[in-house]
Every structure is written in C-alpha cells, then in structure tokens.
Amino acid sequence: MSTLEDKILGEKSQYYCSSSEDSDHSDDESPPKGPSPGSSEPPPPSEVNKWEGTSTNTGPKGVIKDWQRYKQLETEKRVQDEQEKIALMKKLTLTVRSSLDEEREKAALDDPELADLLDDEFLITYQKQRMKEMIQNTNLNLKFGDLIMLRSGQEFLEAIDGEHKSATIIVHIYEDIEACRNMNDSLKTLCKIYTNVKFCCIKGSAVGISSQFKADGVPALLVYKGGHLVGNFIRISDELGANFIAEDVQTYLVEHGLLEDKTCTPILVSNANQDDDSD
Structure with a gap:
C-alpha cells in the first residue's frame, strides 16, 4: 500500500524530467550537423533567360521612342513612294515625247504637209485664225464704234x-x-x-x-x-x-x-x- 508520501512523490516523478534525460533526448532529436553521408550534390542554380537582342520598355519614354521611330519609318516610306512616282512620270513623259518626235520625223519624210500640221507653232496660228473666223461669222463683221x-x-x-x-x-x-x-x-x-x-x-x-x-x-x-x-x-x-x-x-x-x-x-x-x- 502506498503512503501519502509515495503518492506525492509518485505524482512528481510522473511530471519530473531529469536534466540528463533532457540532454539525451535533445541529442537524439537534433538534426545532424553537416552533410549526411550518402546525400546527393546540391542542385545547380537555375538558368537565367537568354537575351535575344531586343527589349520592350512599356514606360512613357519607351512608348514615345517607339512612336517616334514609327513616324520616321512612315515618313521614309512616303518619301520613297513619291520618288518612285516622280521617276515613273519622267519615264512616261520621255516615252511620249520620243514617240511624238518619231511621228514628226516620219511625217517629215513621208508627207511634208502633215509635218507642218504637227508643228506646235502652226497649230497655234491655225487655232487663232479659226477662232477669229468663227467670231467674225457670228458678228457678220458688224462695226459701229459711235x-x-x-x-x-x-x-x-x-x-x-x-x-x-x-x-x-x-x-x-x-x-x-x-x-x-x-x-x-x-x-x-x-x-x-x-x-x-x-x-x-x-x-x-x-x-x-x-x-x-x-x-x-x-x-x-x-x-x-x-x-x-x-x-x-x-x-x-x-x-x-x-x-x-x-x-x-x-x-x-x-x-x-x-x-x-x-x-x-x-x-x-x-x-x-x-x-x-x-x-
């Protein structure tokens, strides 16, 4: 039969932990220091994304710079188109002019009278004469003046x-x-x-x-x-x-x-x- 003292001591012993036991438990439960035997090598660092030569700046300065570049390309394209148009017009003008010259030269050889008709100065003189005749026919040479x-x-x-x-x-x-x-x-x-x-x-x-x-x-x-x-x-x-x-x-x-x-x-x-x- 246990006495009151035993009960008291027994209850204390249930809740009592010696320092030696604590140290033993702490030694057993603490993780080992240093690499454990048989462990694998540490994983290599992750690869950095490779730079492909371009970057995108979404800030205000980047947007303005992109817009300026776009307008520059647009202007260069417009200038190039205009130059191509001018070159084509010159080419067509020279072609028409050369064809007219060829017709005049051929007419001069085949028919001198036709060559005169193709002459610019002759055409202007003829137009003046015809216009004058039409007006005179309309007015029937009516002259008053007083x-x-x-x-x-x-x-x-x-x-x-x-x-x-x-x-x-x-x-x-x-x-x-x-x-x-x-x-x-x-x-x-x-x-x-x-x-x-x-x-x-x-x-x-x-x-x-x-x-x-x-x-x-x-x-x-x-x-x-x-x-x-x-x-x-x-x-x-x-x-x-x-x-x-x-x-x-x-x-x-x-x-x-x-x-x-x-x-x-x-x-x-x-x-x-x-x-x-x-x-």
Missing part, C-alpha cells in the same frame, strides 16, 4: 428694223437732265469697247412719249435684237446710283446678259485682235 443720234421716230424704227437680226441695238431715251447726260457719256465710252453693238440715243420728245414718262422714266435703255425688245430698263439711274460711270453701265448690262463679258474672251482671240490692231 453713239448714233436719232432725231425722229422714223429714224428710230429704221435703226431697229433695218439692222441685221444678229446685231444687238441699245437705245437710250433721254431728256436734258444730269442722269441722262451721264448715260450718254457712258455709252460713248462703251461703243468704243463693243464695236459690234449698235448704240443709239433719242430724245423723248422726238418719239412722242408722255410728260410723265419724261419726268419719271428717263434715263431709259431699250435693247433690241432681231427686231424684238429683249431688255427694257426704265429710270436705270435708280439701279446705278446718282454718279454712275461707264464701268457701272457695262457691269449692269453684262449681268443681264446683254453685253459679252470681255474678261471671258479666249486668249487666242484677244491676242489675235491685238495683232490686228497693231497692224
């Missing part, structure tokens, strides 16, 4: 009905007022510019117009062609202004299609007319 003063109703009728149907006739009905005097001066200038147009003037009392028309209707321009009235402008000074000049009257009639626009005359015709005037 403001014709009509003094009676009979002269007024003859000036219109007795003229060729292709002629344009502009008649100014006037009275002794400032606006009418400006109109007569303007028509005297225009008749020198449009020598194929017949400009006339007649006083209102000579054709028997009413007193109201004399007061409110002048200056009046009547335009006839082929015996028909194609333009009728009453008190035209209201449209042109008080101090109008010849250029104002010319612009007004051109805008209404009653006079030709001299600025639209072909260069060949204008040059030919200048040559005729110099002769």
